[in-house]
Amino acid sequence: MGGAVSRTPAPRQGRVSRAGHRPIYRAMPFDARPQAPDAAPAEARNRRAVARWLLAVAGLIWVMVTLGGATRLTGSGLSIMEWAPLSGALPPMSDAEWQRLYDLYRTIPQYQLVNAGFGLEGFKGIFWLEWSHRFWGRLIGFVYAGGLAWFWLRGRIPAGYKPRLLLLLALGGMQGLVGWIMVASGFEADRTAVSPYRLVIHLMLALLLFAMVLWTALTLLRPGPAPAEAKSLRASLHAAAGLAMLTILAGGFVAGIRAGLDYNTFPLMDGRWVPEGYWRLTPLWQNLTQNIAAVQFNHRLLATLTLAAALFAAFRAQPLPAGRARHAAFALLGAIVLQYALGVATLLAVVPAWLGTLHQAVAVLVLTAAILALHATRRAARPGAIA
Ligand code: HEM
Secondary structure: OOOOOOOOOOOOOOOEOOOOOOEHHHHOOHHHOOOOOOOOOHHHHHHHHHHHHHHHHHHHHHHHHHHHHHHHHOOOOOOOOOOOOOHHHOOOOOHHHHHHHHHHHOOOHHHHHHHOOOHHHHHHHHHHHHHHHHHHHHHHHHHHHHHHHHHHHOOOOOOOOHHHHHHHHHHHHHHHHHHHHHHHHOOOOOOOOOOHHHHHHHHHHHHHHHHHHHHHHHHHHOOOOOOHHHHHHHHHHHHHHHHHHHHHHHHHHHHHOOHHHOOOOOOOEOOEOOOOOOOOOOOHHHHHHHOHHHHHHHHHHHHHHHHHHHHHHHHHHOOOOOOHHHHHHHHHHHHHHHHHHHHHHHHHOOOOHHHHHHHHHHHHHHHHHHHHHHHHOOOOOOOOOOO
């Protein structure tokens, strides 16, 4: 019966005739054709649409992290001394408003110790980056909350995802607040920069949000566990991804205490493999966060271990058939090699703003590759967990 036209109701999915592979509805009268012959089931369409929206949000977070790096590296972060989530969306509209904000800025130690006398024009120069950073944060909030409401009201959020999407909304709001608490620490007496601990918390929360948004999008697009052949790469990719995340954390402290302005040689630090004074501070744990020599050494060491682990994972992936896990192993190695080279260049050039900003942006690329690797080798979801 090749090519015969069925008289039963039109099929929902475009069935194909055996002769010539043409969909059988071509031969039907127009009215009898299915409305959307190639439409995937609604659930799959919803998963894809929500995933695309989340990927767009992840892209916006990436830009936000990059803007944050540029704001910090140009010393712009303390220029807006007010926390006004709604009214602050508009920049100053009059000379009087500019003067008011400048006068406020002139009361803090950073102005007196670093920027004294740089004038209203100098102030405007540092104002715009901080304003753009905050504006972008509002944009992310708008796109996320607006998208969530849109999908929710249309009943298009896939089953089980509502609590997670609400959690991401709460974390995003918290990130705005943490950002302000961080900025406020820079106004304290004798301070010309923000607290390194608060800076690291702000950076890590941004990256956690990014990772969760990306992971959720990937899970929507590819539910279910990784194929069996990915299993042999799981341990080595997990090690490389875990080390990459530790290196990122350590990098936050390098940035926080400006440890990149010292020991600008590589691979040796002041002519030694392990710098003198590694354990200078007591209690000893303080060396991990406050001792320039130790903080920079730890970042280099972790970066090198990450590179070695990524090389090992790629080596193990090489003989495997092409697949997501294999691609992820090579992508992770590529991102880490690039970031390692950028880190060395940033250090040797004594942290120019553009290179430091690039190093911060590419850290998000490393994280993206790490998340892809973890997702490509994930186990079956626990019973009751969403897939
Ligand atoms: C896996 C490789 C690496 C990762 C994932 C990584 C990640 C990071 C991150 C997240 C930061 C904080 C954000 C920022 O850039 O300000 C940072 C800062 C920094 N990293 Fe790395 N890094 C890596 C390798 C290296 C290497 C090999 C060096 C040099 C030997 C290096 C030198 C620096 C310096 C100097 C800073 C401070 C930059 C600043 O003050 O803005 N990094 N890194």
